[in-house]
Amino acid sequence: MLKPFLAVLTLCLLMASSHGGTEVNPPSGDAVPPSLFDKGRHEMQLGLGYNFSTASNAPLRPRVADLNAALRYGWMLNSPGGTGFLRGNCEFIVEAVAGGATDGPGGVIIGGTLIFRYNFIQPSSRWIPYVQAGIGAVYNDIYRQHPQRVIGQSVEFTVQGEIGLRYQLNPHTALYAEAGYRHISNAGLADRNYGLNSLAVQVGMSWLW
Numbered sequence: 001m002l003k004p005f006l007a008v009l010t011l012c013l014l015m016a017s018s019h020g021g022t023e024v025n026p027p028s029g030d031a032v033p034p035s036l037f038d039k040g041r042h043e044m045q046l047g048l049g050y051n052f053s054t055a056s057n058a059p060l061r062p063r064v065a066d067l068n069a070a071l072r073y074g075w076m077l078n079s080p081g082g083t084g085f086l087r088g089n090c091e092f093i094v095e096a097v098a099g100g101a102t103d104g105p106g107g108v109i110i111g112g113t114l115i116f117r118y119n120f121i122q123p124s125s126r127w128i129p130y131v132q133a134g135i136g137a138v139y140n141d142i143y144r145q146h147p148q149r150v151i152g153q154s155v156e157f158t159v160q161g162e163i164g165l166r167y168q169l170n171p172h173t174a175l176y177a178e179a180g181y182r183h184i185s186n187a188g189l190a191d192r193n194y195g196l197n198s199l200a201v202q203v204g205m206s207w208l209w
Contacts, residue, residue: 008116008133008161012077012090036171036208037089037121043074047204049097051182053104053150054197060149061194064142066109068099070202080121091117095134105145111138113158128166128174135159138184143192152190159183166206174206 035041052065074093082088093115100108113136120129136158142151162180169175178201185195 008118008131012116012118037076037119038079039076039089041076041208043072043076043091043093043206043208045070045072045074045093045176045204045206047072047176047202049099049200049202051198051200054199055150059147062104062148062150064101064104064106064150064196064198066099066101066198068097068109070095070097070204072096072115074115074117080119085120087122088118088120091119091130093117093132093134095136097138101142104142105148106140106142106151109138109140109142111158112136113160115160126168128168130164130166130178131162132164132178133159133161140184142196143190149192150194150196151184151186152192153186156184156186160200162200162202164202172208174208175203176206177201177203 047070049068049070050065051068053063055061055063057063072093072095074091077090077092080087080089095113095115097113098110113134115132115134117130117132137155138158139155140151141154142148143153160180160182162178164176164178166174166176180200182198182200183195184198186193
């Protein structure tokens with residue numbers, strides 16, 4: 001379940017080592033000044049997400065859907081570099097999420113995630129796609145519900161991976177949308193550990209400075 005996280009981390013390390021800091025200056029008047037993605041710059045994202053499981057809704061493995069708010073704070077790890085479609089940079093993000101189940105057993109889901117993101121940056125484009133993966137932990141009360149065996153304890157681990165797209169409204173503000181996958185489980189620390197596998201979507205706004 002760590003494969004998405006390790007894949008994005010590996011991409012960040014490879015691209016940073018191969019072209020870190022080799023900036024290509026765009027023509028004047030571009031929508032996204034390259035300096036906003038330089039090493040040491042910051043980003044904040046506020047989003048609303050919806051996650052829905054792919055289970056068959058059997059008593060032991062019920063479908064679960066949850067709605068959550070996410071707050072992210074990011075640091076640019078290197079300046080944009082490279083050529084072609086892979087031109088971009090790496091970003092490290094700390095995410096806090098809070099929400100609750102809208103379908104299935106349980107109520108609250110609250111937690112945090114460490115995310116590595118690779119931004120694909122073309123100097124003359126307002127569109128900035130990215131891929132990311134994260135690992136973290138969540139508190140929940142789904143574990144109290146029986147007979148489900150998806151979640152077995154109050155604190156569980158999460159692994160997630162997403163593809164996303166920003167649209168720069170202006171140099172410092174953007175809208176974003178992303179879709180991906182989230183896995184919640186306790187790594188066998190509890191008797192019940194079928195795991196919760198969900199498809200995830202999120203939309204929100206970004207601020208860069």
